[in-house]
Amino acid sequence: MIRRLTVVGLGLLGGSVAKAARERGLAREVVAVGRRLESLAAARSERVVDHVTTDLGEGLAGADFALLATPVATAEGLLPKVWQAAAEGAVITDVGSTKGPIVRCATALAPQRGLAFVGSHPMAGSELSGYGASRADLFDGALVIVTPTELTDPLAVKRVSEFWEALGCRVSAMDPEDHDRAVAAVSHLPHLAAYALVEAVVRLNPAFFGVAARGFKDTTRIAASDARVWREIFQSNRAALREALAAFRTSLEELERLVVEADGERLEMRLEEIRQLRSRLT
Amino acid sequence: MIRRLTVVGLGLLGGSVAKAARERGLAREVVAVGRRLESLAAARSERVVDHVTTDLGEGLAGADFALLATPVATAEGLLPKVWQAAAEGAVITDVGSTKGPIVRCATALAPQRGLAFVGSHPMAGSELSGYGASRADLFDGALVIVTPTELTDPLAVKRVSEFWEALGCRVSAMDPEDHDRAVAAVSHLPHLAAYALVEAVVRLNPAFFGVAARGFKDTTRIAASDARVWREIFQSNRAALREALAAFRTSLEELERLVVEADGERLEMRLEEIRQLRSRLT
Numbered sequence: 001m002i003r004r005l006t007v008v009g010l011g012l013l014g015g016s017v018a019k020a021a022r023e024r025g026l027a028r029e030v031v032a033v034g035r036r037l038e039s040l041a042a043a044r045s046e047r048v049v050d051h052v053t054t055d056l057g058e059g060l061a062g063a064d065f066a067l068l069a070t071p072v073a074t075a076e077g078l079l080p081k082v083w084q085a086a087a088e089g090a091v092i093t094d095v096g097s098t099k100g101p102i103v104r105c106a107t108a109l110a111p112q113r114g115l116a117f118v119g120s121h122p123m124a125g126s127e128l129s130g131y132g133a134s135r136a137d138l139f140d141g142a143l144v145i146v147t148p149t150e151l152t153d154p155l156a157v158k159r160v161s162e163f164w165e166a167l168g169c170r171v172s173a174m175d176p177e178d179h180d181r182a183v184a185a186v187s188h189l190p191h192l193a194a195y196a197l198v199e200a201v202v203r204l205n206p207a208f209f210g211v212a213a214r215g216f217k218d219t220t221r222i223a224a225s226d227a228r229v230w231r232e233i234f235q236s237n238r239a240a241l242r243e244a245l246a247a248f249r250t251s252l253e254e255l256e257r258l259v260v261e262a263d264g265e266r267l268e269m270r271l272e273e274i275r276q277l278r279s280r281l282t
Numbered sequence: 283m284i285r286r287l288t289v290v291g292l293g294l295l296g297g298s299v300a301k302a303a304r305e306r307g308l309a310r311e312v313v314a315v316g317r318r319l320e321s322l323a324a325a326r327s328e329r330v331v332d333h334v335t336t337d338l339g340e341g342l343a344g345a346d347f348a349l350l351a352t353p354v355a356t357a358e359g360l361l362p363k364v365w366q367a368a369a370e371g372a373v374i375t376d377v378g379s380t381k382g383p384i385v386r387c388a389t390a391l392a393p394q395r396g397l398a399f400v401g402s403h404p405m406a407g408s409e410l411s412g413y414g415a416s417r418a419d420l421f422d423g424a425l426v427i428v429t430p431t432e433l434t435d436p437l438a439v440k441r442v443s444e445f446w447e448a449l450g451c452r453v454s455a456m457d458p459e460d461h462d463r464a465v466a467a468v469s470h471l472p473h474l475a476a477y478a479l480v481e482a483v484v485r486l487n488p489a490f491f492g493v494a495a496r497g498f499k500d501t502t503r504i505a506a507s508d509a510r511v512w513r514e515i516f517q518s519n520r521a522a523l524r525e526a527l528a529a530f531r532t533s534l535e536e537l538e539r540l541v542v543e544a545d546g547e548r549l550e551m552r553l554e555e556i557r558q559l560r561s562r563l564t
Contacts, residue, residue, distance in 0.1 A: 252527065268513040
């Protein structure tokens with residue numbers, strides 16, 4: 001049981017954690033820290049949270065469990081302040097899509113005070129954003145990757161894992177750098193590709209959108225995601241994203257070569273191999 | 283009312299047309315021509331069609347309306363035979379995703395006999411394939427693009443348009459080449475990108491599939507499409523596809539440059555512009 005849970009950033013993810021924690025009675029008290037007074041006021045009047053504030057220090061005072069749910073680079077920037085403001089012995093986690101930078105930042109802060117940071121990445125989301133889109137069931141059955149290092153307190157890892165499990169998630173641990181390379185490939189690259197697919201149509205002829213069917217809509221759905229969130233993710237995971245982009249370019253070039261060479265048999269074999277790989281995912 | 287409707291190719295699209303035509307009583311008699319005896323036998327025993335045959339000439343004898351529903355290049359290859367076998371005055375259409383090559387082929391055949399070909403492209407489909415995946419409601423509310431040229435008999439265009447409307451579709455006309463450029467951008471390029479996204483993950487590390495969430499699955503759903511169908515589409519629409527790929531590459535490079543240059547403001551503005559364009563599609 002958490003005594004005081006402080007959620008910093010009450011958007012889609014922070015709001016969903018607050019709602020799920022309240023619904024499941026995970027914390028005696030839930031406090032929200034945010035910049036937008038409307039979201040905070042809505043959460044307060046819906047009794048999703050007990051206290052709201054725009055002041056980070058005030059919000060974290062006495063918190064034994066803190067969740068950073070702002071965009072990734074913002075969370076990193078807040079971490080030194082969080083380290084000063086949180087209660088002694090508090091456990092801090094986050095929801096960021098990249099883990100290397102914030103984990104390194106926490107490692108640097110660790111000697112200052114007896115707090116523990118464990119990186120978390122819930123693999124759930126939506127192209128929608130903001131508190132208005134948050135839902136108590138957003139994390140139901142989702143995979144959460146926690147990213148401890150060899151310096152992380154095992155008790156803190158246990159508390160964070162139990163927190164997510166109590167919200168209905170499956171938890172799996174990964175090294176922060178391995179995590180960042182993996183999500184660059186299966187999440188950040190597809191997002192960048194979706195943005196580029198939409199932009200390519202504008203570049204060719206915006207009238208072409210008129211014949212867009214379900215295939216285009218599904219493939220580019222994630223290009224309707226929050227621009228601020230994705231700006232910070234792309235920049236935070238720059239190196240791994242570039243590695244994934246290079247692999248993607250090679251794959252595109254090879255497929256284009258097979259199309260151009262009119263080697264129908266080889267092209268079909270390659271497409272069939274990919275189809276079978278993709279089919280295993282569903 | 284069609285006297286005898288012959289559907290050549292009884293897969294996802296041909297099967298769905300046959301089922302919808304039967305359900306809506308569009309033709310007195312429905313004949314299916316196919317290669318796979320299982321599909322034909324199933325359609326016959328379900329009374330979706332009245333006659334089945336693997337012989338194109340036999341299937342088309344006496345047909346006043348014929349629908350080619352094989353992969354695009356296959357349909358093109360069959361067209362000369364269809365031209366010989368169909369009844370005098372018959373109207374022929376297809377369901378292919380590229381229209382330039384088959385329309386040119388039909389234009390070349392036109393002087394031989396008094397038949398009319400009108401290209402059709404129903405913008406409906408599925409990553410599933412085969413007669414087993416066909417459904418009477420696949421075309422409900424779908425957009426069908428018909429691609430007459432200045433040489434096409436207006437009465438044939440009217441009959442083909444009314445055929446699709448009777449199946450529940452909206453019909454819109456486009457020049458065949460304009461159609462091919464548009465679908466290269468909003469359909470063929472996203473398919474090629476989806477195949478390349480799956481392959482890029484394999485290239486980087488297949489274990490990364492383990493953290494794939496909804497975003498990856500949606501973005502790559504169309505990479506589970508039928509390999510033969512897509513081999514023929516990619517090759518048939520090669521020139522327009524390469525033009526779309528070049529635009530896509532430019533978009534990817536520009537986004538990568540913004541990520542690398544760490545110009546967060548400009549990157550966010552660009553992502554927001556794209557987000558707004560994408561949002562208009564839903």
